[in-house]
Amino acid sequence: MSEATVISRSVRASRGGLTAYAIWLALALALLLLPQLFPSRLALSTMSLMGTMIIFALSYNMLLGQTGLLSFGHAVFFGLGGYFCVHALNLAGDYGWPIPLPIFPLVGALGGLTFGVLFGAVATKRAGTAFAMITLGIGELVVSLALILRRFFGGEEGITTDRTDVLSFFGYSFGPQSQVYYLVAAWCFISVAAMYAVTRTPFGRICNAVRDNPQRTAFIGYDMGTVRFIAFSLAGLFAGIAGGLSAINFEIVNAAQMGAVESGSVILMTYIGGVGNFAGPIIGAILVTWLQLVLSDATQIWPLYVGLLFIGIVMFAPGGIAGMLAMQGPVIAAGKLHRVAPYYLLAAIPGAIAVIGLSILAETSHQFSIRAAYGPSITLYSLPFDVTSPLPWIVGLVLAAGGVWLFLRAARLARNAYEEAIAGGAA
C-alpha cells in the first residue's frame, strides 16, 4: 500500500508542480517580451498571425491528435468565427455599443461553438473515413453558401471592418499593430491554457481513449459519439476565437478563409508540428506561418516546398517536430546526446544539399516553363543561371540525387547511433 500512496501523491503533485507553473510563466513572459526583441511592424504582424494560428492549430489537434478525428473542414469554424466577429464589430461601431475590442473574440467563439454543435451533430455520427468525407462536404457547402448569401458573407470580396470604431479599452485604440499583438497574445495564452486544461480532465482523457480504441470506450460506459461531438464542438469554439482574432488583425474576412486551402493548411501545421504532443501544433503553427511568409516572398512556387516538408515529415518523422524532439528525451537522460548529435549533423548536411538541389531543379523548371515569357535568366542562391543551358539542370540533379543518397545513408547511421544510445541507457 505504501507504493499506492506514493503514486497518488505524485499524480496529485503533477497537477500543480513548480515546473508546470514555470512553463506557463515562461510562456507568458515570452509573449510579453517578444515585441521588445522584434519591434518592427512586419515582425509584430507576423507574430500576431502566428498567435492566431497557434490557437487554430491547437483547436484542430483537439480533433486529430486528442480524439483521432481527421477533419478536412476545420477552417469553416475559423471563417465563421471571423464573420460573426466582423459583423459584431460593425454593428457595435454603427450603434455605438459600449463593448471594448478585447471582448470580440468571444463572439467568434460563440459562432464557432454554435456551428460546431450544428455540424458536429451530423459529422460525429460517423468516424474514420466517413467523418472525413462529411467534414469535406461541410467545408464545400459553407464556401458555396458564402457565395450565395452575399449579405452575410460579402461574396468574394468578403466583409471589412474597422477595429478602432468600437469603444476604446483603457485608452488603447488598438490602431497600432503592437496593441493588436498584445490582444492576440493575451487570447493566445488564455486559449492555450484552456485547451491544455481540457486535456487534463476526465473528458480529455476519454478523448484519448476514443482515439486509441473507440470500441472499448463503449464498454467502460462512454458513448463514443458523444465524446466526439463534444470534442468537435469545443474545437469549433477555439477555432472561432482564432477566426475572431484574424478578423480583428486583418479587418477583413472572406469566403476563402473557410475553404479547403485553409483547412489543408491547418492540417499541415498540426502534422508538421506533431499530433502526438500538446506542444506540436504550437511549433507547427509558428514554423509553417513563418515559412509561408518567407518562402512566398522568395518564390512563387512556395506551396511546393511546404508540401515537400509535409511529405518528408509524414514519411520519415510521423511524430512531427515535437515527436523528434521528444525522442531525444531518453538520450539526454542517458547523457549520450553528445554521441548522437554528430550523426544528426552528418545527416543534416546532405539533407540541406538535397534541398538546395531540389529547389534548383524546381525553380529552373518553373522559369523554363510557366515563367518562360520572363526570359531564361534567374538568380538562385545569389548565383545567376540561364535555364536554357544544361548547367543548372545538371547541378540541380547532381546535388539532389547525391544529397538524397547521402542523406539516406547518414540517416541510417544516425538511427543506429540513436538506438545504441537508448539501449545503452537502459542497460
Add this chain to the structure above:
Amino acid sequence: MNDGVVLELSGLFKSFGATEIIRGVDLEVRTGERHAIIGPNGAGKSTLFNLVSGHLSPSAGSIRLRGEEIAGMAPQLINRRGLSRSFQITNIFPRLSVWENVRCATLWALGYKYSFWRSIDGLDDVNARTEEILTEIDLLDRWRTPAGVLTYGEQRALEIGLTIAGNADVILLDEPTAGMSRAETERVVALIRKVSEQRVLLMIEHDMHVVFDLADRISVLVYGEIIASDTPERIKSNAAVQQAYLGTEAA
C-alpha cells in the same frame, strides 16, 4: 422471475444472414454465482457474450438484467447498468499508460461522465479507485508503462482490470486465461476468484482445470444451444455433455 436471478436469457436467437449462430438459448445466472460457459469452437460462446454486452443485437428473444430488458441496448447503456465484460482478444488502450487505462475505466461509475471542467489529477476518489484496481491486478509497479508494451500476461490482467474498474456487479470474462502459461493461469485464476467474491461472474473458458476449479455452475453450449446447465459434478457425469464436448479424457 426472482429468487436471485440476476441475468436471464430466454429464447435468444442470433443469425448472420441465413446462418443461425445462437438458436434459442435460455440461461439463468443467480446472485453470488460463478457461472462458466463451455463448448466446442464455433458453438457461439463469444457471440452470446456479444449479445449480452450489447456488442450485437439479438435477432429474437430477451435478455434481462435484474428484470430489466437490455437486449439490443447500446454497450455503454448496459455497462452503466452494472454489466461489464472483457474480451477474448486483448482490447485495451495501447497508447495510454496502465494508469490512464484503469483510470478511464473508473470515471463513469464515479459520476464524472463527460466533465471537461475538473482536473482529473485532483479527483481523489478516482485516484484511490485506480490504485485499488492496480493493486488488485498486480500492475501497480507498471503504472507509467504504455499499455501497448506490456507483456501478454500483463495485458490480460489489465483487460480484467478495465472490466472491474467501473464497479459493475455482473462481469463477463471471455477466455481470461487464453494463451497463458501454467503459472500465469494460476495467477489469473486467483485474481478471478478474488474479483468475483462480491460480483456475479459469467465466463467463457476452454481450460477445464480452470472451469472446474472456479465455477459453481456450468452451462454447455453446442451449436448455439445450451444442452446442459448444472453443477460441475453433474456436468462431468452428464452423458450428453461427454458425448458432445468433453470426450473421455476429462470425464
